Amino acid sequence: DQQVKQNSxxxxxxxxxxSILNCDYTNSMFDYFLWYKKYPAEGPxxxxxxxxxxxxxxxxxxxxxxxKSAKHLSLHIVPSQPGDSAVxxxxxxxxxxxxxxxxxxxxxxxxxVIP
Amino acid sequence: xxxxxxxxxxxxxxxxxxxxLECVQDMDHENMFWYRQDPGLGLRLIYFSYDVKMKxxxxxxxxxxxxxxxxxxxxxxxESASTNQTSMYLCASSLARSQYFGPGTRLxxx
Numbered sequence: 001d002q003q004v005k006q007n008s009x010x011x012x013x014x015x016x017x018x019s020i021l022n023c024d025y026t027n028s029m030f031d032y033f034l035w036y037k038k039y040p041a042e043g044p045x046x047x048x049x050x051x052x053x054x055x056x057x058x059x060x061x062x063x064x065x066x067x068k069s070a071k072h073l074s075l076h077i078v079p080s081q082p083g084d085s086a087v088x089x090x091x092x093x094x095x096x097x098x099x100x101x102x103x104x105x106x107x108x109x110x111x112x113v114i115p
Numbered sequence: 116x117x118x119x120x121x122x123x124x125x126x127x128x129x130x131x132x133x134x135x136l137e138c139v140q141d142m143d144h145e146n147m148f149w150y151r152q153d154p155g156l157g158l159r160l161i162y163f164s165y166d167v168k169m170k171x172x173x174x175x176x177x178x179x180x181x182x183x184x185x186x187x188x189x190x191x192x193x194e195s196a197s198t199n200q201t202s203m204y205l206c207a208s209s210l211a212r213s214q215y216f217g218p219g220t221r222l223x224x225x
Contacts, residue, residue: 006157
């Protein structure tokens with residue numbers, strides 16, 4: 001049961017254009033969402049996050065949008081740069097009955113930014 | 116800067132061997148995690164720990180065990196390695212909601 005889904009395994013975008021990565025979730029208990037970036041042979045690094053009480057969070061070229069009614073979030077990268085080429089993982093979390101953070105990751109989208 | 120280190124970048128083991136993967140973090144984080152990453156499956160949680168000597172099963176704990184004797188160190192143990200445990204293993208630590216990952220260990224079981 002994949003609670004967090006990234007339906008596009010890959011995405012190619014021209015340098016300077018917008019990259020839009022999408023993520024859907026099914027569990028209504030998720031209250032915090034994160035995006036991580038992963039380069040080959042490295043561990044994922046935290047990129048940006050959003051709480052369920054917000055619908056938008058911006059950090060430089062990166063903006064995350066949350067649509068709770070649709071259980072959908074997206075990451076926008078503007079303008080895209082070749083250094084953004086990486087695998088992007090969406091993650092969702094909530095506090096379980098034990099008070100611990102339960103985190104679920106998506107399957108990842110490989111972004112290629114073409115110079 | 117938070118640093119999470121993993122004992123090996125690449126490891127080759129034989130079926131049936133006992134395998135230890137070590138992870139150390141230097142930021143005094145309470146929480147530590149072990150994931151495996153497989154193509155098309157993303158990151159799947161194997162085990163996590165919220166305190167010394169405390170462990171909780173993740174989504175795919177079968178065939179694995181863990182040990183956390185000190186706050187900074189979290190070990191993943193494959194009691195009897197099998198070929199379906201060939202994977203990239205990632206350790207992470209966290210204080211709040213975002214996690215800091217190590218570089219990963221590429222384990223091949225032959």
